[in-house]
Amino acid sequence: MALDLRHFRAFLVLGNELHFGRAANTLRIAQPALSKTVQQLESEIGAPLLTRTTRRVELTEAGKVFLTEISGIAGQIDLAITKTRKAARGLQGELRVAYTDFAINGKLPEFLRDFNLAHPDIHLDLIFMPTVRQHVAILQNSIDIGFMYGEFDHQSTNSLVFDENEYVVVLASDHPLARNETLTLTELKDEKFVFGTGDSWVVFRQQVFAKCRARGFFPDIALEATNSDGIFGLVIVGAGVAIYSSCIGNMARHGVAVRPLSDLPEKLPISAVWDRSNRSKVLSTFLKHLRNHRRGLGAGE
Structure with a gap:
């Protein structure tokens, strides 16, 4: 038998x-x-x-x-x-989480650490991915959730604002304009600029370019870099100034000065985006933790 x-x-x-x-x-x-x-x-x-x-x-x-x-x-x-x-029950498994430079240099690491402590049996597969690639990855189900710059308004997705920062300018510490406590975007019109590359930073670039055009100029781009470290390095050696997020305040950077831009009051948002048809129990657990986190910060739904 x-x-x-x-x-x-x-x-x-x-x-x-x-x-x-x-x-x-x-x-x-x-x-x-x-x-x-x-x-x-x-x-x-x-x-x-x-x-x-x-x-x-x-x-x-x-x-x-x-x-x-x-x-x-x-x-x-x-x-x-x-x-x-x-x-x-969504308490065991793996979740694919994409992030951008702005997200990982902001509040995201602390949130992910808290989630790991609360749910040690859920493995977070963290993937660096520019915003435009996250758009595609969400729709193709190659990631479960993405933390990206700006909003992604698509009929197949849900989203919520996870973090908000301000626009700042990053200059070499010995730059003449670094003597000012605040600056305006208009004051930078004659400067050389350092930007992230078009393929990876396209969404951010488009928004900054639009703000520059509204002030009567187009930024003179001297050099480009693929990531934040590259941008800061180029700024330090005097290649130009860079428009960035105030999340830079969470990073120790020597050789640069960071100044707020008083004529850019708009917020620079980081959104959490996921496919609304994704039925993953692990994703549900993650989203519950995310919403609780936002309520704890006093954020609205």
Whole structure:
């Protein structure tokens, strides 16, 4: 006959109790049924696992080996069941989370750390991805949620504002304009600019360009960089000034001066965006934590 988990569990309990009555009570079956189950197991294995007398039950050498082996298997099965139940409730699994430079240099690291502490069995697969690529990745289901610059208004997605910062200008610390406590975008019209590359920073560039045009000029772009570190490095060596997010205040930067732009009162938003058809339980757990986080900051829904 074919063995199943019922046979292994019966022997595991009996092998530890070494008493048919107590084992039967634990298993919630009658003693004759337990005896029959063990006999079937011995018959299938082809070796006696127990010696029985009127006073005691003992394991044979074969029984001791079998009990040791199935104890490990039982532990793995219990662990598998526990993990499966957690996964069904969204407390176990993996979540693919994309982020941009602005997001990871803002409030996102602290939020992700708090989430990891609250849900240690959920693995966050963190992926650096520019905003425009996140748009595509969300729709193609290659990420579960993205923290991106600006808003993504699409019929297939939901979003909420996660973080907001201000526009600032980043200058070399010895730049003449660094003497001012605040600056305006108009005061920068004759400066050379450093920007992120068009393929990675296109959304941010388009918005900054529009603000410059509204003030009668187009930025003279001297050099471009693919990431924030590259932008700051170019600013430090005097290649130009850079428009950036006030999240730079969370980073220790030597050789640069950061000044607010008084004529750009608009906020620079970081949005959390996900596909509304994504039925992942893990995503639901993440979004619940995200909404609780925002309520704790006093943010509206």
